[in-house]
Amino acid sequence: MQRPLSLLELNQLIQQCLDANLAPSYWVIAEIGEFRDSPRGHAYLELVEKSNKSILAKIRANIWSYTYRGIASRFTSITGQNLKAGMKILAQVSIQFHEVYGLSVNIKDIDPNFTLGEKARKRQETIDLLTKEGLMDLNKQFILPKVPQKVAIISSANAAGYGDFINQVEHNRNHYKVHCKLYQATMQGDQAVDSLILAIQQIEADLIKENFDLMVIIRGGGAQLDLDCFDDYELAKAIACTSLPVVTGIGHERDESIVDMVAHTKMKTPTAVAEFILSGFRNYEDLLEGHFKQIERHVAYQLQKEDRKISNLEHLLKSISQNQIQRGKDTAEMLKQRIISQSLHLLKIKSNELQHLDSGMKRTFSNILSNERLRLDTLSRDLNRLDPYTFLKKGYTRTEIKGKPINNLTVKKGDELTTYTLSKKINSIINTIEENEQ
């Protein structure tokens, strides 16, 4: 039996063996299984190789702080992201074995271009898969709401981009009111994908209650790092399959993320998204204003038309009434003339009648007068005839006995007679009485 070695001797033997047989360094392709920074500035990693989720190989690795600073800054500037777990890298390593800490590799360099290529390849795979599944343009088939008033926002409450967005929306010049509801999500790093998908699910759950018009995914401000989550297949699928049109404002400077590609509309920044939403309001307002103008023009035209109609009617009414008045005046004038002529006619008739009466009366009077004269003449003649002096003048006498004419008395001898002549009164006594034969 061999002399037993102390553990230290064994470990020293392993170390010698490794040193003798291995090259000073190797370029190795591996995935970062774990990654952590130390307070001293060193990086401690676990490198793995996987096949269908099962680990085929695994080794501890470290990058000393001096080297790490150089590698990290170069890596970040080229790939746009920090070194982290899950990343495939091409690293130059030297194998080291420590008696206490065992086997590990010390990373001397990392080629960022490998990771970049790897990332691009993975990205293309995702794009191909999404295209094949018809998810690439699914969300684009939504018709954007004309005025998106209820907006579900996926962002981080304390992200500068969210603040920009809210500021832009709330202080818009036109004072449009946009109802925003924030669904908080982690916007970068390892947790981002799950967190974003969860937020989308929450929005879907609230959809009926909140009656959203639009979903907005925004981030921004801070480092342009760790945006790999926005190239994730599951997240892209969730976005493609959501029931709302999605607008992104993730702020990729380099190139479009897959999330941008599957979204309905991609804007560069949250501010641009806000502006995009507001422009919908503005377009709609312009449209309304156009309609209003049309209505206004139409109304003005109608009013003018009605105005003309009314003034025509007014004119007509005026002329009709004037005609009526004139006709009334004419009628009145005609009646007046008729009254005048009729009255003059009547006056003439009455005057003729009067004239007639007058002359009739004159005639009657003169007839009466002449009749009366004739009557008086007759009476005068009768008086003359009967006047006793008329006889006496002719020489006749009148004889009476005791005041009575003798022609009506029986006379006898001895009666006393009184005889009247024109100038004498003779008293005598009857001597004889004889019959007068004449």
Next chain:
Amino acid sequence: MSSKDNFSYDKSISRIEEIISQLEEDDKSIDELSSLVKEASSLVKACKSKLRMTEEDILKAFGEEEQ
């Protein structure tokens, strides 16, 4: 003038006619006859004057109206 106002043409004429018929009866004394004739003659004169005045009045009245 009161005698003129009281004068009645119709009564006067009646009186004249009455006198004439009395005269025609011829049973009055000559003195009565004489006074009756005088009365009738004066009545005839008054009546004639009345007629003349009436005529003048009428003519005057119509003449005024025509002016």
